[in-house]
Amino acid sequence: MSYVAIADRDHEQEHHDPQTFITKYVWSQDHKVIAIQYGITAIFVGLIALGLSAIMRLQLGFPDQFTFINPENYYQFITMHGMIMVIYLLTALFLGGFGNYLIPLMIGSRDMVFPYLNMLSYWVYLLSVVILITSFFVPGGSTGAGWTLYPPQAIMPGTPGTDLGIILMLASLAVFIVAFTMGGLNYVTTVLQARCKGMTLMRMPLSVWGIFIATILGLLAFPALLVSAIMMLFDKTLMTSFFMPAISSMGVDPGYTGGSPILFQHLFWFFGHPEVYIVALPAFGIVSDLLSTHARKNIFGYRMMVWAIIAIGGLSFVVWAHHMYVSGMNPYFGFFFATTTLIIAVPTAIKVYNWVLTLWEGNIHLRVPMLFAIGFIFTFIHGGLTGLFLGNVTIDLPLSDTYFVVAHFHMVMGVSPVLVVFGAIYHWWPKITGKMYNETLGKWHFWMTFLGTYAIYLPMHYLGFAGVPRRYFSMGNTDFLPESAQDLNAAITMSALFVAATQILFFINMIWSLRKGPKSDPNPWDATTLEWQTPDHPPKHGNWGHDLPEVHRWAYDYSVPGYEDDFIPQNVPPDKAPAGRDHGGEH
C-alpha cells in the first residue's frame, strides 16, 4: 500500500498505522523511529572510533609496548577514527538523529514531509557505514591517508590501504552524501512547509534553527566532498591527473602528469570547514534550549542568537583556507582567510555571551542535561580561544603540525559537541522512552567525562608548544623534546582510557532505565516547547492524536511575572496566560 500522508487520515488514523514489527521498527517511516535508528547506528560506529583512539593512545603513551600496533595500522586507526567521528558519528547523529526526532515534534508536524525518502535516507546511511566497516577487512586494510585524504600520498604505494581501502572510503563517502542529501531535503522542506498554525519562523526553538541552518550548510558543502571524492577515485582507478602531480614512486613513473594536490585541499576544505559548523550549529541550538529550560529563564537575545547562527553559517564558507596556511598557497590568501576567520569569532562570541547571560540570575537547576550544557560552555570557550591563535598565519605556521592543533580541534569539535550529545540524550530521554534514568549515575558520568577530557586535552596544548609533532607513530629520541614530554603522554593515555571506560556508566544507566527505570512525567523538566506537550507519552505515530497543536507564543516563556507556573507551553492560548514581556515591563 502506498504511503498515506498522516494528516490526511483523520478518524481512520488507527487503521493505517503500521502494525507489524517490521513496518514499525525496521522499515519504519516514522521520524521518531528513524531518528533512533540513526542514533543507534551512529553511536555504534562512534564506539568503534573510540576504541581506535584508545589503541592509538596506548602506542603514544607507552611506545612499542604493544606488538599488535605497528606504524601501518596506527595510520589506519588515525584515519578511521577521524573520519568516523566527524562524519559518521557527529553529522549523522546531530542531523539524522536529533534532526529527525526534534524537527517534526518541535514545529508541530505529524512527520517529515517525505517519510518514505526519510526512511530511504537511513538505509542508505547504513549502507555507507557497512562499506566503511568493510574496508577494515579487505586486503591491505582500510586507508591510512589521514582523515583529510590528501593526495598524492592517499593513493600512492607506501601509504596503508592504497589498494581497496581508499576506494571503499571514497565510495562510502559518496553514498553517505546521497543519504545526507535525502535527509537534508526533508529537513529543509519540513521546516519550511510543515510548521503548525502560529509557529512562525521566529517562534521556532533554537534547536530547530541550528539544525535547519546546519542542514543548508551541509546541502551546499557536501557536494565539494563528493566532487573531490569522484575526482580522486578517477585519479586512483582511471589514472587521470586531476590532483596527482608528475611523480615518481619508488623509482617507477606511475604515469601521472602535472595535477594539483592543492586543488584537492581547496575542494576538501570548502566542505571541511562548513562541516565544523554542520556539527556545531545544531549543538549551539540544542545547548541554548537546555540552558533556557534548566535555568527557568528565557534565552538571552533570541533574535541575536538566530542571526548569529545564520551569520556563522554564511561566514563558514569563506574561511576554508585557514586549514591550508602551510600548503604553500599565495600568502595574500592567508591574510584574507585570517581576517575572515577572526570575523567569525564575533557572532560566535555573541552566542557565548548570551548563554552566560541566560544563566545570569536564572533559577539554575543543576540536573544532568544542564551540567552537560554548562560543561559545553567551558570546553567550547577553551577550544574557541585556541582557534583564535591558530587563525593567525604567523602563529599557525609553527603550531600547525603539533599537538596544539590536536588539542584545539578535539576541544572545540570533539568534546564540545559530544557533551551536547550527552546533554541532549539525557534531556530528551524521558520523551523518547517514557522512562527516567538514574540522576546520580548521570552526574558521575558528567563529572568523570568532563574532568577526564580536560586531563586529556589541556596537557596536549603544552606538548604542542614544546613542539611535539602530531601524526607521528613514535617520537624515538628527539633531541629538542624533554623526557617529561613522554611522561605527559603516558598521563594523557591513562586519562583517555579512563574517560573511554567511564562511558560504560552512560550505557549502564540507559539500559537500566529501559528495563527498570521509573516512568517519567510527560513533561519532567516543565519545558515550554511542543515536543513535551504531545497527547501521548512517548508520542505515537502521527505525534498529535487527532488535532494538530496551535502555537500562541515563543518557546521561551519561562518565569513570566504574574503567572503561577514558571513556564507557559507554546500552545497555551493568550486568554489563559500572559506573554513573556507583556507583563514583565521590560520593553
Place this chain on the structure above:
Amino acid sequence: MTIALVFLAIILATLLGWLLKHTFNAAPWQMETVGDTAHHGPLGDDKSKLIALLTLLAVVSSFFALILSAYALRMDLGDWVPLTEPQLLWMNTAMLILASGVFQWTRNAAINKQHSRLLPGLLITGLLTLGFVLGQFVAWRQLQSSGQFITSNPSNAFFYFLTGAHAVHIIGGLIVWARATVKVILGKGDADGIRRSVELCTIYWHFLLIVWLVLFGLLLST
C-alpha cells in the same frame, strides 16, 4: 574557487533576503495574533514537492559550480591542452533544447487538461532526451576513436567528467519521467498526480538544459 563562491553568494543572498523578510522586526516574545502563517495541510503536498525540488536544484548547482571551480583552477596549470569538442555536441544540444520545449508544451497541456496531448508530449520528450544521452555517448566514442582518452590530458578528463555527471543527472530525470509516462500509458494514477509530476519534471529539464548550455559554452571557449 571564485565560481563556487559567486554561486554560493547568490544562493546565500536569496536565502538571506527571504529570512530577513520573515524575521526582521519580529518580536516573538510579544503576544500577537498570528494568522495562518504556516502550513497545516497534508504532508508532502504540491508546494512541499516544489520546495524540495528547488532545494535539490541548489545542491546540484553547487555540485556543478564546484567542478567548474576545479576546472578553472586546473586549467591554469602547465600541462593543459585544449580539447576540440566533437561537432556532434551541437546536434545533442539542439535535441536537449527541443526536449525542454516539448516538455513545456506537455506541461501546459497537463495544466489545461488537454489529456490527448499528454502522451505524445511525454513520448517525444523522452525520445529526444534519450537521443541526447545516446548522442553524448557517441561523442565519447568519437573522441576515443581519435585517440582522445580520459587520461590523455586533464582537459579530456574534465570533458568526460562533466558530460558524464550531466548525463547521470539526465538519466535520474528520465527515471521520474518513465514513472509518469507509464502511469499515462496504463491510465493509472490521478490526473493531478500526473500533472504534478510533469510540472516538476519540466522545471528539472529546463534546469539541466541551462546547466548543459553553461557547460557547453565553457567547453567550447576553453
